[in-house]
Amino acid sequence: MDVSSKGLTMPSFQRKGSNILIRRAQYSDIPFMANIAAAEFRDSDLNKFLCPYRHQYPDHFNRRFLQMFQARHFDPRSIGFVAVEPSSPHKPVAYIHLTRFGDDEQARRLIAAQDSLWRRLCHRLLQLRTMIVNYLWPDRSTDHDAARQFDESAKRDSEKYWGSDEMRAKYGNRWHVRGLVVSSSHQRRGVGQALMAEVLQRAQQEGVVVGLEASGDGEKLYRLLGFEMRGPFSMIVGPPVGGFMMWTPK
Numbered sequence: 001m002d003v004s005s006k007g008l009t010m011p012s013f014q015r016k017g018s019n020i021l022i023r024r025a026q027y028s029d030i031p032f033m034a035n036i037a038a039a040e041f042r043d044s045d046l047n048k049f050l051c052p053y054r055h056q057y058p059d060h061f062n063r064r065f066l067q068m069f070q071a072r073h074f075d076p077r078s079i080g081f082v083a084v085e086p087s088s089p090h091k092p093v094a095y096i097h098l099t100r101f102g103d104d105e106q107a108r109r110l111i112a113a114q115d116s117l118w119r120r121l122c123h124r125l126l127q128l129r130t131m132i133v134n135y136l137w138p139d140r141s142t143d144h145d146a147a148r149q150f151d152e153s154a155k156r157d158s159e160k161y162w163g164s165d166e167m168r169a170k171y172g173n174r175w176h177v178r179g180l181v182v183s184s185s186h187q188r189r190g191v192g193q194a195l196m197a198e199v200l201q202r203a204q205q206e207g208v209v210v211g212l213e214a215s216g217d218g219e220k221l222y223r224l225l226g227f228e229m230r231g232p233f234s235m236i237v238g239p240p241v242g243g244f245m246m247w248t249p250k
């Protein structure tokens with residue numbers, strides 16, 4: 001399903017440093033992004049809990065990320081960026097996914113710019129294909145009881161930190177980082193900070209906060225960028241690190 005030429009205008013490459021370029025993510029980037037996420041998260045404490053059979057069924061494990069990124073691609077509130085090397089501009093080495101919540105002018109403008117009949121049709125077709133694939137080839141990498149337990153906990157946390165009437169009144173208009181992953185070969189080279197700059201610049205210009213759920217490793221980077229911890233996860237899998245963090249514009 002190639003939608004890159006149907007109503008989707010991809011901005012030109014932007015240089016961030018001497019050896020890394022940051023550009024908008026395209027549909028053709030999704031397999032690379034899924035592979036990066038699967039490789040970096042394969043043996044995380046969370047996926048040891050959620051996907052105990054990931055090594056027996058690696059394709060099923062990778063498919064979870066692939067389908068997640070495909071769905072986000074067609075969300076008119078979401079945008080993505082990838083980091084690439086100039087010598088391999090079509091092979092991402094890192095990515096970030098962002099979602100713009102709220103109903104202020106900037107949020108409406110983003111939705112209007114990204115929503116189209118063609119994208120809606122592609123999204124419907126993708127949903128149908130995903131449903132058929134998952135029915136014919138169920139995910140065997142995942143412990144579905146563990147996944148349900150985690151999803152229920154995540155919903156409670158989301159309501160507590162973002163979804164209640166009080167939190168929506170305060171932070172309903174915000175950018176939310178859905179995922180930031182840098183491949184091992186390119187870590188500690190400033191790539192994560194370059195990708196985060198894309199959302200922080202937007203949030204500063206629009207005067208809204210940035211929220212995210214941080215892993216233990218991610219927490220270190222986010223604190224350096226000015227994020228503050230709002231609270232821990234209610235369900236702890238592995239060491240009690242990370243949690244819900246927020247950045248406030250100056």
